[in-house]
Amino acid sequence: MGQTNKHGLAEEGGASEGPAAKSARTAGGAEEAAATGSELYYEEGGLQRVRPYFHKYAAHAKGRWVGRTVFDVFSREFRDRSTGYYEAAIERGLIEINGKRVTKDAVVQNNDLITHHIHRHEPPVTTQSVRVVTETAEGLLVVDKPASIPVHPSGRYNYNSVTQILETTHGFKKVFPANRLDRLTSGLLLVGLNAAVARRLEQGLRHHRIQKEYVCKVAGNFPRERVVCDEPIRVVAHKLGLNCVDRALGKPSLTEFQWLCDDGAQSIVYCRPKTGRTHQIRVHLQYLGYPIANDPLYHNAEVWGRQMGKGGALPAVAEADGSSAAGPDKPSAPAEPRPTKMVGKRDDDKCNETWRHLVARMAEWKDKQNQEEHDRYAAAATDGSGVCGVCECPMMPDPTPDELCIWLHAWRYSGRGWSHETEFPAWAQGAAALVDAVKYRPEDGSLSPSPSPSPSPGSN
Template sequence: MIPIIKNGEKENSTKRRKLDDKDPHESIPKNNKPKDLDDIIYYFEKGLRKVKPYYYEYQAFAKGRWLGRSIFDIFCTEFRDRSRDYYAYAIETGLITINERIVTKEKMVKNQDIIGHKIHRHEPPITADPIKIISTENDLIVIDKPGSVPVHPSGRYRHNTVLHILQKDFGFSNLYTLNRLDRLTSGIMFLSTKKEKAQEFEQLMQERKIYKEYLCRVIGEFPTDDVICDKPIMTVSHKLGLNVVHPKGKPCTTIFHRESYNGRTSVVRCKPITGRTHQIRVHLQYLGYVIANDPLYNHNVWGQQKGKGGIDEASTKSVIHNLINEGISQEECLVLNLPKKQNSDEESLEEQGQGSSEKCKECSIPNFPDPEPHQLFIWLHALKYEVYGCKYETELPYWAKDDFAGDININ
């Protein structure tokens, strides 16, 4: 008999990274060890886990197009999320440096210069729901990840991530992720302190020797018979993380089975045979049953049919254009109540927040309203995995239970 591991109980058994030319928050620190983690303060408020704002320095070698330009001009034109007044202040006070030295606004950038920016970081909040440890056996750390928690530091997230929370709360370190879940998705994740385990797990995934089941809640009455979707999927916008069914896409297959229907939405069990990005979400959209609270694939830019049956090239370009115009980005502004177009040419964060009643006393960035906890994730959950002769399973998410009524106002 295969042992079943459920909710922690077993039954029967720096490198230096470049400063991104579009978003300074996408830059990578001087080393990959979170040396500042001990000083970070997590706190909980109204169902959210928050990180007390902190200073953090980014460094990057000067890009070719920066050479011969003043440091002030570079920041004002390349990084639009702060005002010109801020960049003047940051250079004058040494928050922005060249080769770790304070310079004037007129200082020209030369080849091999190292640009530094010590910035006051405000991380977006995530759910206060804890990361649950399911198992720590066989060189595997199996967790139940809440929706809204990104796995790796990226974008505006650094400490509000799976890797840093596991280190801070549980003492884990040097972790390798074996499978990945989107920030908005909850459920089973595998990690290990052994690099070899990660390589082994990846090989098993490529050979399709790992069985997995997801649960989701979709709009409409899903068919009672099993539905198999084997349409190929292709990424059409890396900026948005957007994928669609496309004849030139990568082959993938998902098996769907309806669990229940409440007159508005259906709970559907999903068995992805392959593991493409957004595979379940895209296949459901193609079938005409989008995940009910999916902010990307259930967006009104897809039209009245919400992308059912696929869309042509012209429509795809229109969808991408409209999503970008609305300020949608891959990581932020999808569910979180964050400022839109935060890196646009039109306005900086300060300008967007001029109507905000509160601003950070340290850096004058507006304090935007917090999202509600239920806005932070989608109704998609990795429920069950079978690998290495073991079954790992979580409890049903609350939105998948028969008494759930949170879908009443979903369109």
């Protein structure tokens, strides 16, 4: 049994029934030739897309399902699709019990294995190619990852992931990424072509023998002198992807920053993280008061309030009803949080009174985003033009340009006697000529001397 997806059904067999397989299940239960290689991906509307395919999800019956009909379970438990869809799916053999076709009136028994061959629509991503920067005889692959593409298959992304693209279109048998980048972050990945190389790379990163350098675009006029932030960071809510500075419970973290240029409203900043905490650069920049300008999590007034988390300030709790409604900020740096009971299965999901209100605001904001996405689906299906002809489900709306990236780019990795780098992204091109003056020098283990301030190039 694989990982459980958002439908509560466990994913089995990876992409075994995807477009790269030898055959795929049709809506009628028959078999048909599936797309492979270059036929798998196509471009339309300025985005790279994956041809829809059938994929099997499976789960053993939960206690509350036992004694109910299979139609009742799906129509009531999994409401992302219509009851008409589930009725047709059962009739076509797309929903099975213990590997056998059933009628809609079949009753679920204890320990039954329920499978659903779902027609999968992956979100589109940028048309920018996953580019191989370097491949060595020792099995090191250096890759330039575009923003919008996750490193590994996750959630609704499978073939539109770096590992699958490398294996499907670049001809690599198996790849082992040694570091991670968020889906919306662009830049360098170090990839092993075998597990041993990947382990060596991971150890080099963990023990700081490999140095990472980034560039980003932040809100405001960043200070022109070098800035070092060593505030400790912890995961406040793992399920929400929320990380914050926490001086009592956070892990040691350190990032060096250097201004490169600005246009009076936003700045291009060079970043060198010396530790590798999740969202470290994003969290430290927010704490300093210069969040990445298009960061949906850490530059978000709905969640953080007007102070936007600067200096650890948290939004105020509404005094009238104790809800998470927005109100005047009352900065409250979380220097001495008081731990309370666990609210999740993981240790890093521990919450406390200091953070509880912020976590609630973040959850409320994410629920709002999910509802807006659902409403967009419903609007697309109103006249039938936005409905898939195979599974009769609303088609996924395309992401907007703002939903495809954040302005954070992993520019360069280096070690003793070697370095690899990428070009600056379009949003930072004006700073490319300035970075040589501040970049990391492996021979002395430090940043170059800070350059004297110079006029902004006006490229932002």
